[in-house]
Amino acid sequence: MSEEPSFYQTPSSNRLKGIWAWLLTTDHKRIGIMYLLVIMLWFSIGIVLGILIRTNLMFVNPKLMEAQTYNALFTLHGVIMIFLFIIPAIPSIFGNFLLPIQIGADDVFFPKLNLLSWYLYIAGGILAIVSLFLKGIPDTGWTFYVPFSINTQTGVTLSVFAVFILGISSMITGLNFITTIHRMRKDDMGWMQLPLFTWSIYATSWVQLLATPIVGVTLLVVIFERLFGVGLFDPSKGGDPLLYQHLFWMYSHPAVYIMILPAMGIISEIFPVFARKSIFGYKAIVASSMAIAIVGSLVWAHHMFVSGMSDVAVLVFSLLTFLVAIPSAIKVFNWVSTLYKGSIYVAPPLLFALCFVFLFCVGGFTGLIQGAAGPNVHIHDTHFIVGHFHFVMFGGTGFAFLAGLHFWWPKFFGRMYNFKAAYTGTILLTVGFIMHYMPMFILGLKGMPRRYYTYLPELQPMNFFAGIGAYIMVGGLVVVLINLLASFRRKESVPADPWGGTTLEWYVPSPPPLKNFVHEPVVNSYPYDFPKKFHEMKSSGNSANKGV
Amino acid sequence: MSEHHVDNTGSKFGMWLFLYSELMLFGGLFVLYAAYYYQYTTFFISGGKQLDLFLGTMNTVILLLSSFTVACSIEAMRKNSKKLVLLLLGLTVFFGILFLCNKYIEWNHKFQHGIYPGSAYMEQSAKGLVIFFGLYFTMTGLHALHLLIGLIVIGVCFFLCWSDRINAKDFITLDNSGLYWHLIDVIWIFLFPLFYLIL
Numbered sequence: 185m186s187e188e189p190s191f192y193q194t195p196s197s198n199r200l201k202g203i204w205a206w207l208l209t210t211d212h213k214r215i216g217i218m219y220l221l222v223i224m225l226w227f228s229i230g231i232v233l234g235i236l237i238r239t240n241l242m243f244v245n246p247k248l249m250e251a252q253t254y255n256a257l258f259t260l261h262g263v264i265m266i267f268l269f270i271i272p273a274i275p276s277i278f279g280n281f282l283l284p285i286q287i288g289a290d291d292v293f294f295p296k297l298n299l300l301s302w303y304l305y306i307a308g309g310i311l312a313i314v315s316l317f318l319k320g321i322p323d324t325g326w327t328f329y330v331p332f333s334i335n336t337q338t339g340v341t342l343s344v345f346a347v348f349i350l351g352i353s354s355m356i357t358g359l360n361f362i363t364t365i366h367r368m369r370k371d372d373m374g375w376m377q378l379p380l381f382t383w384s385i386y387a388t389s390w391v392q393l394l395a396t397p398i399v400g401v402t403l404l405v406v407i408f409e410r411l412f413g414v415g416l417f418d419p420s421k422g423g424d425p426l427l428y429q430h431l432f433w434m435y436s437h438p439a440v441y442i443m444i445l446p447a448m449g450i451i452s453e454i455f456p457v458f459a460r461k462s463i464f465g466y467k468a469i470v471a472s473s474m475a476i477a478i479v480g481s482l483v484w485a486h487h488m489f490v491s492g493m494s495d496v497a498v499l500v501f502s503l504l505t506f507l508v509a510i511p512s513a514i515k516v517f518n519w520v521s522t523l524y525k526g527s528i529y530v531a532p533p534l535l536f537a538l539c540f541v542f543l544f545c546v547g548g549f550t551g552l553i554q555g556a557a558g559p560n561v562h563i564h565d566t567h568f569i570v571g572h573f574h575f576v577m578f579g580g581t582g583f584a585f586l587a588g589l590h591f592w593w594p595k596f597f598g599r600m601y602n603f604k605a606a607y608t609g610t611i612l613l614t615v616g617f618i619m620h621y622m623p624m625f626i627l628g629l630k631g632m633p634r635r636y637y638t639y640l641p642e643l644q645p646m647n648f649f650a651g652i653g654a655y656i657m658v659g660g661l662v663v664v665l666i667n668l669l670a671s672f673r674r675k676e677s678v679p680a681d682p683w684g685g686t687t688l689e690w691y692v693p694s695p696p697p698l699k700n701f702v703h704e705p706v707v708n709s710y711p712y713d714f715p716k717k718f719h720e721m722k723s724s725g726n727s728a729n730k731g732v
Numbered sequence: 733m734s735e736h737h738v739d740n741t742g743s744k745f746g747m748w749l750f751l752y753s754e755l756m757l758f759g760g761l762f763v764l765y766a767a768y769y770y771q772y773t774t775f776f777i778s779g780g781k782q783l784d785l786f787l788g789t790m791n792t793v794i795l796l797l798s799s800f801t802v803a804c805s806i807e808a809m810r811k812n813s814k815k816l817v818l819l820l821l822g823l824t825v826f827f828g829i830l831f832l833c834n835k836y837i838e839w840n841h842k843f844q845h846g847i848y849p850g851s852a853y854m855e856q857s858a859k860g861l862v863i864f865f866g867l868y869f870t871m872t873g874l875h876a877l878h879l880l881i882g883l884i885v886i887g888v889c890f891f892l893c894w895s896d897r898i899n900a901k902d903f904i905t906l907d908n909s910g911l912y913w914h915l916i917d918v919i920w921i922f923l924f925p926l927f928y929l930i931l
Contacts, residue, residue: 293742293746294746359746359749359750359753362749363749366742366745367739367741368742393749393752394752394753394756395756397753397756398759400757400760401760401761404874408870412848412849412850413850414850415850415863415866416764416863416867421862421863422772422858423863423866424771427764431760434760
């Protein structure tokens with residue numbers, strides 16, 4: 185390992201001291217770490233809210249909270265988990281930290297904009313909190329459907345504005361990444377030499393850039409409605425609430441792909457490394473990322489099959505929804521085929537990735553059931569939907585996030601966590617997850633609606649069972665996160681490449697120095713060249729664990 | 733590794749991306765316009781006739797002129813004639829303010845007739861008209877807000893040129909600000925016929 189000091193020891197500008205070295209930094213790695221810190225805080229709050237909701241639902245006649253409190257809690261849970269956790273988590277943390285390194289650059293293209301986008305994220309979060317105390321917790325659900333969101337007396341105006349600010353933050357991040365990938369790749373790195381994580385961030389960024397303004401303007405109109413009573417979405421004044429739903433989902437469905445695409449990128453990085461084998465179908469994965477981004481932007485109205493639409497529209501949107509399943513399935517086949525005849529090395533990131541594939545498949549298939557026009561009518565707004573999107577969002581993106589955290593944790597902090605505890609946590613988490621969300625499918629089919637604070641007595645046993653699953657799940661999560669934090673107590677530092685990866689971030693020290701690279705990076709003609717890596721490891725001594 | 737700091741193509745690329753996102757922002761409102769135009773066509777026509785065609789046309793001319801002066805200022809910067817740049821940027825700011833004044837007169841006029849969102853007069857009007865004027869105020873209002881931001885940006889450029897921090901060697905800031913100003917112009921070019929010229 186070279187003696188180059190890590191970016192923790194060198195502020196991005198010599199004038200910055202102490203806390204300011206963080207708060208005014210333009211170093212993409214520090215900004216990534218700052219995102220990690222704040223996003224984990226929001227994630228924890230979201231978890232607490234979620235477990236409160238499920239505890240309430242364990243009994244038919246809940247004593248824990250009133251209906252209004254329940255409405256406020258699921259709104260908060262949704263807003264926090266979606267806008268403050270899942271959407272920013274992977275692009276802002278891993279994208280910021282790793283994307284420039286993966287393409288051989290020393291920073292993102294607009295470092296100051298990058299910092300601005302962190303501050304906008306913080307401002308959005310603070311505004312969201314302020315809105316709670318000023319006028320009462322919003323009770324609309326995270327979708328802010330009109331006309332209720334226009335009429336309710338709770339602090340919707342401010343929280344909608346908070347979401348608007350968060351949107352700008354996410355948009356700027358996307359803009360920054362697209363420019364960075366286009367302009368700052370190493371000269372000899374062509375598009376087909378980009379690592380797949382970078383590719384997935386690239387596809388995501390386009391969606392962030394082009395879809396976010398739509399929800400931005402829609403939410404602005406909601407604010408205008410509340411302040412001036414313009415009437416654009418108010419049926420009593422001639423407005424059409426359905427148009428709100430269209431505009432909202434024009435963003436918020438693509439937003440689902442903002443959440444899942446980078447997650448798929450992480451998984452595509454993990455499988456080849458732990459199978460010691462080149463990724464199966466690199467180009468197919470790239471193409472499917474772009475296909476998901478494009479087709480995924482055209483399926484929004486499948487959220488509205490029962491809101492009132494022509495049959496033709498229902499059929500078209502249903503068909504398009506089924507089409508998105510194809511590129512997603514291609515990716516799953518590619519991941520599984522990568523393992524085939526690989527030399528598999530089991531470590532916590534791989535276990536997370538395997539769980540991801542399973543849970544994501546369940547989530548994806550149940551999505552198709554909803555995408556079909558017929559069954560959709562039966563299960564619309566039931567717990568089936570709750571089960572489905574938690575399978576894709578948490579079982580998909582959440583697990584990929586944790587997989588990435590375990591994969592790159594040594595790169596971030598130069599410390600390795602305990603494997604046994606990580607395995608225990610993962611298994612608890614997965615078992616609890618399945619116990620928790622699987623019953624929701626059945627509950628939904630039996631007719632239990634979502635967003636109700638109580639239900640019919642005969643549904644109690646299954647709700648109680650799901651609640652126990654929730655506690656096991658949260659227990660697993662706590663084990664996983666505490667285990668990661670406990671790694672800081674370890675003394676021994678981690679080599680540059682603890683896993684034997686081939687992309688550029690494994691060729692820099694852990695944690696990387698301020699300018700990322702100690703030596704000018706060498707771009708492989710193919711980003712997943714494991715035979716070459718194997719020879720490198722042999723010639724440089726016993727293993728890659730010597731570092732570079 | 734710091735050569736990217738002078739990558740003007742990259743900066744411009746980023747600016748274009750931002751302009752796309754602005755187009756999407758207004759695009760959402762244009763979608764609303766299209767849907768409501770389909771639903772309330774006759775009201776949109778009668779609403780359009782109530783708008784002041786003269787002031788609207790004036791504003792179109794003013795904005796086109798301002799776009800011209802911005803474009804010229806960039807060309808002048810390329811030829812390194814600072815005085816001309818400052819003059820042209822000053823003219824741009826002047827045109828921008830003129831546009832806002834006209835807008836103020838126009839809106840004020842409407843307000844005096846009780847035409848504004850949530851007014852008693854609008855409560856009694858036909859729903860189609862409420863929507864037409866709702867869209868009118870929302871879209872031209874958002875456009876005016878952009879113009880205000882544009883004015884600040886051009887104003888900052890003016891001072892940066894004045895203090896030579898934007899110069900013939902490095903004028904990408906001016907270039908990008910000009911792009912933003914053109915965007916404001918282009919959006920107005922679409923707003924004008926949709927509100928003032930519908931039959």
